[in-house]
Amino acid sequence: MTGNHHTLALALFCVFVLVTLAITTWVGRERRGSPEEFYAGGRLFSPMENGFAIAGDYMSAASFLGVTGLIALYGYDGILYTVGxxxxxxxxxxxxxxxxxxxxxxxxxxxxVTRLRERPVRIATGASSVTVSVLYLVAQMVGAGGLMTLLLGGTGERARAWTxxxxxxxxxxxITLGGMRAATWIQIVKxxxxxxGTVALTVLVLLRFHGDLSALLTTAAGRSGHGQAFLAPGLKYGGGWTDRLDFVSLGLALVLGTAGLPHILSRFYTVPTARAARRSVVWAIGLIGGFYLMTIVLGFGAAALLGSDAVRAAGPSGNNAVPLLALDLGGGAGSTxxxxxxxxxxxxxxxTILAVVAGITLASSAxxxxxxxxxxxxxxxxxxxxxxxxxxAAAGTGAVAIGLGLLAQDLNVAFLVGLAFAVAASANLPVLLYTLFWRRFTTRGAVWSVYGGLVPAVVLVVLSPVVSGGPGAIFPGADFALFPLENPGLVSVxxxxLAGWLGTVTSTEPADAGGHAETEVRSLTGAGAA
Incomplete structure (x- = not known):
């Protein structure tokens, strides 16, 4: 795109930024400055509003850009992300x-801390939550950089970096102006x-093939360069034993990681009751489920209409598949x-990126x-x-995420989010489940559980092919990849x-049965809930 088309694209692109800034300014005028207002938005949101916000918080650049790109490049194996x-x-x-x-x-x-000692538990979970948040933020930064590069006509690394x-x-x-209330309304609008937008693109893809899904899949397989293998398992994860274990590791991280994501857990505090939290999740499941079904159509549509080679040429990770598909569906490059x-x-x-980034940054600063x-x-x-x-803390988190985002610009955003899910499933979920359901669980067990999942997950990522040892790594010129899998979940979860169990059984402090009973009653009945 050149000339007037560039101007039109940039003008439309800037509208949302202005609208979200207006929302933030408006909400910021109403803030009271209390932690409850800043972290939880005053707990005033309805289940439907919170369900839309959860969906807006969860359907990230990994979903819209990364997953669709993976389906366009790898067919059936890309769908595995949507399932997880x-x-x-x-x-x-x-x-x-x-x-x-x-x-x-x-x-x-x-x-x-409803049943465990406060100081060591807060330090451990605070460190793990910040780590997960930063990893998740990096994925959003990478998606934003690739998107702006494409929007500006591929002007190179400088445009990416400034984005x-x-x-x-x-x-x-x-976050600094509006807190949780601003983040929530931005997520709802998003x-x-x-x-x-996804419904519109899905309808246009189906109209192009006259509603014939079989023709869509056949054309996608033909233009993928892989033939019928594009529609069968194994194109990405069907090589040797390393690829197969990577698939299991990824699935484990995706299925268990969501329950340990700090920005998802914080959304349950924005509603007045536990019943409202449960109903929020039901709303979110319906919205998210419909969205992921449509991303499958968009992924195969990109492969069928553009070809996998064209998607890969725009970026080896496939993050630009959806914008390129939209350009083609609207009449092609150069058309209004x-x-x-x-x-x-x-x-x-x-x-999508701004809304998710707002939620993650708020959770990290909290x-x-x-x-x-x-x-x-x-x-x-x-x-x-x-x-x-x-x-x-929001400013500090932003600075760290910017630095890491500049290093990881060539990685697929869905893959990067998979790493964040693995760390969340390894460090946050075990300690949460043990606290809620294991009567004998102790403070030592909690600290060991967090660090026993967090440290191996981070170390294995650093020693994996993601960071070094290949042309697609963050540091392609180095090779210290000692761990063969790209996702650490199979080992770190x-x-x-195990660390939580071992820390508990070797602990000299007695298990607080009364504390567990109190936690159990409170968690099931809501007695004493804030």
Missing amino acids: FLVAWLVVLFLVAELVRNCGRFTLADVL VVGVGVLMVVY AVLLLG GGTVLFAVVAAVAFA SVAHDLYRTLSRRARTPRSEVAVARL PLGF
Whole structure:
């Protein structure tokens, strides 16, 4: 796109940024400065509003850009991401949502300290939550950089770098000005836009093939370069034993990781009751399920209409498949219709990134201020000072995410999110389940569980082919890949559970049966819930 089409695309692209800034400014005028307002939006959202916000928080750049790109490149094996992302919500619905709302206030640590010693637990879970949040943020930064590069006509690394910096600055502005209430309304608006845009693109793809799904799949297989193997398992994960174990590791991380994501857990505190939290999840499952069904059509549509080689040429990770598909469906490059549809999809994708980034940044800053600062600071702590620290933490988190996002620009965003899910499933989920359901669980077990999952997960990622040892790695010129799998979940998730058990059985402190009984009553009945 050149000339007037570039101007039109950029103008449409900027509208959403202005609208979200207006929402943030409007909401920011109503804030009271209390932790409950900043972290939980005053707990005033209805189940439907929170369900849309959860969907907006969860349907990230990994879903809209990354998963669709993986399906366009790898066919059937790309669909495995959609299955993992969706099935994970059954774990959230039946094991987490209602219990967490009854036991906690703002963070994961609030659930644990109902029966465990506060200081070591808050330090451990605060560190793990920040780590997961930063990994998740990197994926969104990578998606934003690739999107802006495509929007500006492939102007290279400089455009990508400035986009990553811009997204980081915007997310800090959103959180520091508006807190959870601003993040929630941005996520609701984004969910509506994303679902509307996805429905429109899906209808256009199906119309191009006259509603014949068989013709769509056949054409996609023919233009993929892999023939019928494109529609069968094994194109990406069917090689040697390493690929097969990577598939199992990825599935384990996706299914279990959602229940340990800090920005998802924090959404259950924005509703007034546990029943509302459960109903929020039901709303979210319906919205997310419909969305992922449509991404399958879009992925195969990109392969059929563009060809896998064209998708790969626009970026080896496939992150640009949806914008390129929109350009083709609207009439192709150089046409007004193609430019308008491309710009709308780019704006929706950017909205997706900003909304998710806002939620993650808020969860990370809450962990820093409410858990780490609250525990480590020797100064007198007031609600106002805690909120001020949270705003500073948002800026620090943004700076770290910008730096890492600049390093990982060539990796698929869905794959990067898979790493964040693996760390969440390894460090956060074991300690949460043990606290809620194991009577003998002790503080030592909790600390060992968090670090026993967090440290191996991070170390294995650093020593994996993702970071070094190949042309697609973060550091392609180095080779210290000692761990053969790209996703650490197969090893780190069991280690998290094992460390929690080992720490408990070797602990000299007696198990607090009364504390477990109190937690159990509170989690099931809501007695004493904030």
